[in-house]
Amino acid sequence: MPAHEPPAIFRIIELLGRKWIMRIIWELREAPLTFRQLQAACGGVSPTVLNARLRDLEEARLIHKAEPNGYTLTPLGKELLVVYQPLNAWAKRWVKALG
């Protein structure tokens, strides 16, 4: 037993709770994007933060750099997209409920 590591769900919650992480994954859902494309897609997020998040996501093995097309989701990252499907569906109902 490797002693009290935080549960898996907490680790991913902690990662997804950082600003722009979920958005970046979403923007990469279909095709790889370059640094500047990603920056534009995220509404002009500052390059400092974008770069930090890309390092976070690389360390988590959710993205990797696929020259010369830019950044792309790893297989593991693509699997995470299954979460976005129910989330997207729920979000539409949610927005309607907010009136």
Add this chain to the structure above:
Amino acid sequence: MPAHEPPAIFRIIELLGRKWIMRIIWELREAPLTFRQLQAACGGVSPTVLNARLRDLEEARLIHKAEPNGYTLTPLGKELLVVYQPLNAWAKRWVKALG
């Protein structure tokens, strides 16, 4: 047409991207919790931030105060839990893959 509102998915991403939001929802998944119970469950998060997040979640109609048991998920909030199921399953595979 009410002009260019951000898509529903972006609105929920923005909310979930704030620190502690996902964690609070997770901790409320089974039973209502009081302010201090919630604070303890979240590893001692500062009351300033916790209170701010509770306001955020109330405004988003995902929780409400159910005296005297504390805070609880609304029906809408409970629906959001469907997202946590695949997320939790994926997270376990993810942690294993990280080695």
Add this chain to the structure above:
DNA sequence: GATACTGCTACGGAAAGCGTAGCGCAAGGG
């Protein structure tokens, strides 16, 4: 009245995020 809870606010310092400017590099055109 004293004790022990509760939800929550106040405040100062630390960390995260932002906006802008610009560097070093590579490719393409004259």
Add this chain to the structure above:
DNA sequence: CCCTTGCGCTACGCTTTCCGTAGCAGTATC
């Protein structure tokens, strides 16, 4: 060769968010 263009990314100073601690007002119990 130089000049421009676009790239990934870094530097820097400012603002916002977050944190840790202390403590207040309210309620219940003794």
